[in-house]
Amino acid sequence: MSTSALLPFISQAFDQMPFNRLLGLHVSHFSSEKVEVSFAWSDTLVGNPLQHILHGGVISSVLDTAGGIMAVSSALGRLTDVEPAELAARLGKMSTIDIRTDYLRPGRGESFVASAQVIRSGNKVAVCRMELHNELGVHIAVGTGTYLVG
Amino acid sequence: MSTSALLPFISQAFDQMPFNRLLGLHVSHFSSEKVEVSFAWSDTLVGNPLQHILHGGVISSVLDTAGGIMAVSSALGRLTDVEPAELAARLGKMSTIDIRTDYLRPGRGESFVASAQVIRSGNKVAVCRMELHNELGVHIAVGTGTYLVG
Amino acid sequence: MSTSALLPFISQAFDQMPFNRLLGLHVSHFSSEKVEVSFAWSDTLVGNPLQHILHGGVISSVLDTAGGIMAVSSALGRLTDVEPAELAARLGKMSTIDIRTDYLRPGRGESFVASAQVIRSGNKVAVCRMELHNELGVHIAVGTGTYLVG
Amino acid sequence: MSTSALLPFISQAFDQMPFNRLLGLHVSHFSSEKVEVSFAWSDTLVGNPLQHILHGGVISSVLDTAGGIMAVSSALGRLTDVEPAELAARLGKMSTIDIRTDYLRPGRGESFVASAQVIRSGNKVAVCRMELHNELGVHIAVGTGTYLVG
Numbered sequence: 035m036s037t038s039a040l041l042p043f044i045s046q047a048f049d050q051m052p053f054n055r056l057l058g059l060h061v062s063h064f065s066s067e068k069v070e071v072s073f074a075w076s077d078t079l080v081g082n083p084l085q086h087i088l089h090g091g092v093i094s095s096v097l098d099t100a101g102g103i104m105a106v107s108s109a110l111g112r113l114t115d116v117e118p119a120e121l122a123a124r125l126g127k128m129s130t131i132d133i134r135t136d137y138l139r140p141g142r143g144e145s146f147v148a149s150a151q152v153i154r155s156g157n158k159v160a161v162c163r164m165e166l167h168n169e170l171g172v173h174i175a176v177g178t179g180t181y182l183v184g
Numbered sequence: 185m186s187t188s189a190l191l192p193f194i195s196q197a198f199d200q201m202p203f204n205r206l207l208g209l210h211v212s213h214f215s216s217e218k219v220e221v222s223f224a225w226s227d228t229l230v231g232n233p234l235q236h237i238l239h240g241g242v243i244s245s246v247l248d249t250a251g252g253i254m255a256v257s258s259a260l261g262r263l264t265d266v267e268p269a270e271l272a273a274r275l276g277k278m279s280t281i282d283i284r285t286d287y288l289r290p291g292r293g294e295s296f297v298a299s300a301q302v303i304r305s306g307n308k309v310a311v312c313r314m315e316l317h318n319e320l321g322v323h324i325a326v327g328t329g330t331y332l333v334g
Numbered sequence: 335m336s337t338s339a340l341l342p343f344i345s346q347a348f349d350q351m352p353f354n355r356l357l358g359l360h361v362s363h364f365s366s367e368k369v370e371v372s373f374a375w376s377d378t379l380v381g382n383p384l385q386h387i388l389h390g391g392v393i394s395s396v397l398d399t400a401g402g403i404m405a406v407s408s409a410l411g412r413l414t415d416v417e418p419a420e421l422a423a424r425l426g427k428m429s430t431i432d433i434r435t436d437y438l439r440p441g442r443g444e445s446f447v448a449s450a451q452v453i454r455s456g457n458k459v460a461v462c463r464m465e466l467h468n469e470l471g472v473h474i475a476v477g478t479g480t481y482l483v484g
Numbered sequence: 485m486s487t488s489a490l491l492p493f494i495s496q497a498f499d500q501m502p503f504n505r506l507l508g509l510h511v512s513h514f515s516s517e518k519v520e521v522s523f524a525w526s527d528t529l530v531g532n533p534l535q536h537i538l539h540g541g542v543i544s545s546v547l548d549t550a551g552g553i554m555a556v557s558s559a560l561g562r563l564t565d566v567e568p569a570e571l572a573a574r575l576g577k578m579s580t581i582d583i584r585t586d587y588l589r590p591g592r593g594e595s596f597v598a599s600a601q602v603i604r605s606g607n608k609v610a611v612c613r614m615e616l617h618n619e620l621g622v623h624i625a626v627g628t629g630t631y632l633v634g
Contacts, residue, residue: 052230053239056206080202084276089203090252091245094283098240126234131609132630133244134284134434134584136461136478138454153476154438158608159581159632161436163476176453176463178436178478180582180630182609281459282480284434284584286611286628288604303626304588308458309431309482311586313626326603326613328586328628330432330480332459352530353539356506380502384576389503390548394583395541402540426534433544434584 038066040110040121047125048103057092059099062147066111071100071148081141088141088174093166096148097177098133101162104150105181108160124183131159133179141175143168158184188216190260190271197275198253207242209249212297216261221250221298231291238291238324243316246298247327248283251312254300258310259333274333281309283329291325293318308334338366340410340421347425348403357392359399362447366411371400371448381441388441388474393466396448397477398433401462404450405481408460424483431459433479441475443468458484488516490560490571497575498553507542509549512597516561521550521598531591538591538624543616546598547627548583551612554600558610559633574633581609583629591625593618608634 045061048054048071057079063070073096081089106128110116116124146168154161164177195211198204198221207229213220223246231239256278260266266274296318304311314327345361348354348371357379363370373396381389406428410416416424446468454461464477495511498504498521507529513520523546531539556578560566566574596618604611614627 051233051239052228053242054231056228057241078202078206081204082276082278083201084272089201089245090248090280090283091207091241092203094244094248094285095239095241098244102240122234126232128232129290130240130287131604131611132284132286132582132628133240134282134478135244136282136454136480137280138461140279153473154436154581158634161438161581173453176478178434178476178582180436184608281454281461282432282478284628286604286630288611303623304431304586308484311431311588323603326628328432328584328626330586334458351533351539352528353542354531356528357541378502378506381504382576382578383501384572389501389545390552390580390583391507391541391545392503394544394548394585395539398540398544422534426532428532429590430540430587432584432586433540434582435544436582437580440579 040116043118043121044103044106048099054099057095059096061103066107069100069104069107069150071096072145074145075143085140090137093137093141093175094133094135097135097164097166097175098130098179100148100150101164101177101179102128102130102181104152104162105160105183108152108155109157109183129182131180131182133177135175135177137175139172139174143170143172145169190266193268193271194253194256198249204249207245209246211253216257219250219254219257219300221246222295224295225293235290240287243287243291243325244283244285247285247314247316247325248280248329250298250300251314251327251329252278252280252331254302254312255310255331255333258302258305259307279332281330281332283327285325285327287325289322289324293320293322295319340416343418343421344403344406348399354399357395359396361403366407369400369404369407369450371396372445374445375443385440390437393437393441393475394433394435397435397464397466397475398430398479400448400450401464401477401479402428402430402481404452404462405460405483408452408455409457409483429482431480431482433477435475435477437475439472439474443470443472445469490566493568493571494553494556498549504549507545509546511553516557519550519554519557519600521546522595524595525593535590540587543587543591543625544583544585547585547614547616547625548580548629550598550600551614551627551629552578552580552631554602554612555610555631555633558602558605559607579632581630581632583627585625585627587625589622589624593620593622595619
């Protein structure tokens with residue numbers, strides 16, 4: 035099984051994570067260079083009701099999810115061939131070591147897209163850079179995540 | 185209204201935030217020195233289903249919430265007297281500038297407590313240090329958050 | 335005095351900071367959108383002598399310096415007019431609240447350029463994104479800094 | 485050679501790093517649980533001359549150094565026996581992945597001590613928590629560093 039053939043499997047695994055479903059996240063774009071995770075506004079995701087904006091935790095969650103998918107994909111891309119069983123094992127061991135989120139503007143909008151790119155790639159640790167925009171292209175947050183991938 | 189009399193109001197405001205309710209968070213301890221935010225395990229909070237552990241985003245969310253309450257309280261504690269209307273206005277303007285979360289151990293347990301303490305106190309910016317433990321005292325994560333409070 | 339006329343004053347103030355001189359830093363480009371801080375390789379800046387690469391602290395120092403200049407400039411750009419005395423007072427109060435550095439590749443090269451851009455601009459707090467490259471364009475590190483500017 | 489016998493070798497390796505010498509750092513305490521790195525005030529370490537305080541980069545540098553020593557020591561402590569040649573090889577590969585520094589109070593004092601403790605220990609990655617105090621016990625900064633150790 036080639037690594038590009040694995041993308042739908044990785045995508046599906048993240049879409050089915052219970053907390054990602056609670057937030058309404060889905061992987062809307064996925065290639066070996068870039069991943070995008072999307073979600074729609076929901077009143078259940080509000081932090082401060084006076085401002086009617088997304089809770090900071092929602093933003094950190096979706097940035098972490100986008101970065102995690104990209105990190106796994108980056109690590110698998112270094113392999114020439116992966117069996118589904120090994121893929122599952124790899125996904126099971128993958129974890130976030132640390133993440134920083136910078137909140138740039140209030141989380142307002144109808145729909146949101148988090149994108150991630152790899153900035154450090156290794157067989158043990160990967161570092162990703164993530165961004166969150168709304169449907170108008172407003173830049174809401176950036177994040178940097180360090181992931182254990184091997 | 186003295187600042188200590190404000191604690192129940194602040195506590196209630198955070199308990200009622202829609203996303204905090206979705207996560208099942210509640211402020212379980214609150215004084216001018218320390219705040220604790222608790223929640224019970226729920227299958228909806230799972231990230232990786234193979235490992236059956238909390239999603240990293242849940243952990244960042246609760247740490248951010250605990251830090252935010254502590255930061256607001258710290259800023260209000262500098263005032264000698266606050267009216268409820270000013271309190272509401274202050275809470276509405278308070279926001280997280282940035283947060284770092286370090287995931288130390290898998291998020292397993294029946295119930296969890298996030299605690300926060302102020303490490304830098306100012307009338308414009310406060311910095312808090314947060315920790316997450318489970319009911320057995322296992323140290324799951326630490327965080328550092330910078331908050332706009334004035 | 336217009337804010338653009340202030341750039342040389344800000345630049346000079348940073349060039350003359352004792353620790354920046356110890357590192358051999360100088361402001362090599364400065365506009366209202368972007369700042370660049372350059373320095374040459376020196377054996378005194380080595381961390382691990384086995385690898386003969388820059389000490390991580392050197393990298394954090396130059397990223398912090400570039401971000402700080404950009405943050406000050408951003409805050410001053412919001413004013414229509416600033417007197418030299420007020421500028422000095424502002425520079426004296428400006429401080430870094432927190433900074434994160436991600437080390438992407440070993441710090442090797444003959445000369446290095448740190449660049450900074452503002453990603454959150456405010457009259458109390460500014461957030462900058464910084465990058466370090468060597469003379470061959472190798473991307474060595476990224477950073478994110480939060481600055482108190484008002 | 486037992487791991488405790490290695491402490492002086494590790495300590496010496498860090499003391500001799502060129503940039504640590506430029507800053508005047510020395511390992512003043514070192515056990516398997518805790519490390520302390522000390523340095524004296526010097527006018528060459530000043531950032532803002534108006535405030536006459538330590539440059540933020542000096543603080544990040546010493547926190548990174550203390551965390552790095554602790555991380556290496558933690559990784560070596562997992563081995564029952566290490567030969568000097570392997571130790572040198574390990575030290576040569578060890579590197580900082582990322583670090584966050586929070587500046588809590590101005591860096592004033594006659595002498596300073598940075599201390600570090602391990603908060604996540606692994607055979608690939610270690611995370612340390614660092615603090616900087618002056619000779620009066622004033623808490624100047626905290627940091628969190630993630631290190632590649634295996």
